[in-house]
Amino acid sequence: MISIKGLHKSYQMGANSLHVLKGIDFEVEKGELVAIMGSSGSGKSTLLNIIGMLDNYDKGSYKLDNVVIKNMDETKAANYRNKFLGFIFQSFNLINYKTAHENVILPLYYQGVKRKERETKALKYLDDVGLKNWATHMPNELSGGQKQRVAIARAMVSEPKVLLADELTGALDSKTSKEVMDLIQTINKQGKTILVVTHEEDIAQMCKRIVRLKDGVIVEDKKIKQKKAI
Amino acid sequence: MFNRDRWIEIFETIKSNKLRTFLAGFTVALGILIFVVLFGLGNGLENTFNEYFTDTKFNNIYINGGRTSKPYAGYESNRLIELDNEDLNDISNKFDFFIEGLTPRITISGEVGYKLKSNNYTIRGVGPSNQDSEMNVVMFGRYINELDVLNNEKNVVLGRLVKQDLFGDEDAIGKYVSGGGRSWKVVGVYQDDGGDNEERIIYTAYTTLQKILKNTDKVNSIILSYKPSIGYDGALELEKKLKSFLKNKKKVDPSDPRGLRLRSAAKDMKDNQDFSMALNYIIIFVGIGTLLAGIIGISNIMVFVIKERTKEFGIRKAVGATPSSIVWMVLQESIFITTISGYIGLFIGVGFLSALGDTLKEEFYITDPYVDLNTAILATVMLIVFGAIAGYIPAKRASKIKPILALNDK
Incomplete structure (x- = not known):
């Protein structure tokens, strides 16, 4: 599903160049649930941004579902993101003046799905995360866990090939974190490929594989015995 | 879209x-x-x-005679300069190109009456183009025309208030008013935005008044309306030319401030x-x-x-x-x-x-x-x-x- 070979990325900071990723080789098969771990500055967010087509890379190759992702213009990247990827953020990033339902509809709107169809579909995905009754509520009327579940429904509604979660439990208490991770595990069981960036060990243990980054290189990549969230 | x-x-x-x-x-x-x-x-x-x-027209030049204050060409000072029909013709011929309208003006005042009512009014002898230079609007009948001038007709055009004074609601056109021992036929009534005084004037042909006033060909003043298209500078130039032409013709010292007076609204208009x-x-x-x-x-x-x-x-x-x-x-x-x-x-x-x-x-x-x-x-x-x-x-x-x-x- 994801195939990365010899990936390099540096940031230009004035006169200095900051070499963030120093040759990453990384493969993800369909249906995997991978935790990417590392301390801050290890390059894990940069890697996720590159996988999410939110950032470019300098050297190496990156294929997503056998499509080479390289130097895309913004419009094309937007279309690929819409088709291939679903994002889940630490701070939920819901649009605060839209209801839960409208937030979930948004990716379908940009896909050009017909109005009736996208309303039904969005409601179905809200139902999947257990928030059908909250469809007409505004984000500020929802708890943190509910917001993150709306965000998950939004990421899922476009039926992406890969789900990218950046510290998705970072703003949640441990009980809610477990509930959200349970939802992630359920989605993964249905065959969805999921990448979770985290620095929490117990969250990582709920995945099937842990990739550890340090100073821009992968120092450990092992399959683990998955812990159930709940 | x-x-x-x-x-x-x-x-x-x-x-x-x-x-x-x-x-x-x-x-x-x-x-x-x-x-x-x-x-x-x-x-x-x-x-x-x-x-x-824009109540009165701004493209009028008023020309008046007067007494000279300097001797010139063998004439003494304090000589009376009067304008006459010949001046009118000369101006008309020489400055034709710039002229939109030209009318002389002879002003007298006298008692004019109809039936039992009578009153003292200003009576002016003018030409047809006076209508334009005064911006008179004809309400009934017509204004003084060329035939009136040519045949010394005793036709009069009454101001709106004159008509009101003498006739009230009665129709005035075709009726005769008396003045100076003669009968005058009312051929028209006009109105004027310039105020009540402007509507208490009776107009008749200038030739008629000349004939009645002891058969002279003198006029009190000449009013020339130039074409607005000549502009402000053109108007000033025309005024200068007109002045020197008339002073030369009437033998008035070119530097004499009196004798001949020209007044125009060109400066005002500017x-x-x-x-x-x-x-x-x-x-x-x-x-x-x-x-x-x-x-x-x-x-x-x-x-x-x-x-x-x-x-x-x-x-x-x-x-x-x-x-x-x-x-x-x-x-x-x-x-x-x-x-x-x-x-x-x-x-x-x-x-x-x-x-x-x-x-x-x-x-x-x-x-x-x-x-x-x-x-x-x-x-x-x-x-x-x-x-x-x-x-x-x-x-x-x-x-x-x-x-x-x-x-x-x-």
Whole structure:
């Protein structure tokens, strides 16, 4: 599903160049649930941004579902993101003046799905995360866990090939974190490929594989015995 | 272009951001409203001005005789210079090219009566073109014409108030009035905006008066209306030429300030035009200033709004919005708001002006304030365009921002 070979990325900071990723080789098969771990500055967010087509890379190759992702213009990247990827953020990033339902509809709107169809579909995905009754509520009327579940429904509604979660439990208490991770595990069981960036060990243990980054290189990549969230 | 989904999306955004929408709309509506009202009041002021100063014609040159104050060419000083029919003809022939109308004027006063009523009136012998130079409007019958002049007809044209004094509601045309022991046939009644005195004058052919006044060919004064197309400078030049021609003909010292007097409104007209122009510039300046203030206002709001929405754009991009769809969304939203509120401001302004009407005429000299619709619509369109440009630039920048930067608030 994801195939990365010899990936390099540096940031230009004035006169200095900051070499963030120093040759990453990384493969993800369909249906995997991978935790990417590392301390801050290890390059894990940069890697996720590159996988999410939110950032470019300098050297190496990156294929997503056998499509080479390289130097895309913004419009094309937007279309690929819409088709291939679903994002889940630490701070939920819901649009605060839209209801839960409208937030979930948004990716379908940009896909050009017909109005009736996208309303039904969005409601179905809200139902999947257990928030059908909250469809007409505004984000500020929802708890943190509910917001993150709306965000998950939004990421899922476009039926992406890969789900990218950046510290998705970072703003949640441990009980809610477990509930959200349970939802992630359920989605993964249905065959969805999921990448979770985290620095929490117990969250990582709920995945099937842990990739550890340090100073821009992968120092450990092992399959683990998955812990159930709940 | 018309995409129902996109409009629904925009309406939802507008509906859920009422304060923002109201602020942007209010700025535009207020800008247009002030523009329309100021512009209208300015036009009203100009209307009053034009009304006051175009009462008598400005392209008249009045020529009068008088006594000389210097001896010249063998003549003594203090000699009486009188104008006559020959001068009239000479002027007519020599300056034909510049002349729109030419009339002599002989003024006497006398008692004129009809049946039992009679009164003392000014009686003027004139030519047909007096009607133009005095801007008399014929109400009934006709004015003095060439045949009256040619045949010394004892026909008279009465001022509106003369007719009212003598005839009341009775029809005057074809009736005879008495004056100086003779009967005069009323052929017309005129009115004049210049005030009551102007409507208490009786006009007749100048030749008729010359014949009655002991058979002379003298006239009191000559009024020449030049063609307005010769302009201010042309008028001054004509006045100079006319003066030297007549002084030469009448043997008056060229440096003699008396003897022959020419009076024209050319200078007044020039001042009038300058003032009117200055008024115009002020109106335009105020209008542009108001518009500019409006444009700056809406630009500020757009910049602020887009800054506020940067995160939202980042989210939209993360879920698959293309940069151009974001720019279009901002543009369509801002154009929609500015158009609606611009026209609201326009209609309130126009309504206000027309409700005002002439109520400010007495105290503030504002007559019939108006804005011609083209100017108002142009102003609105300008505001819309500049509002769109003001939105486009930051929207373009916001649409280019990497979603990860917009969303990075950990």
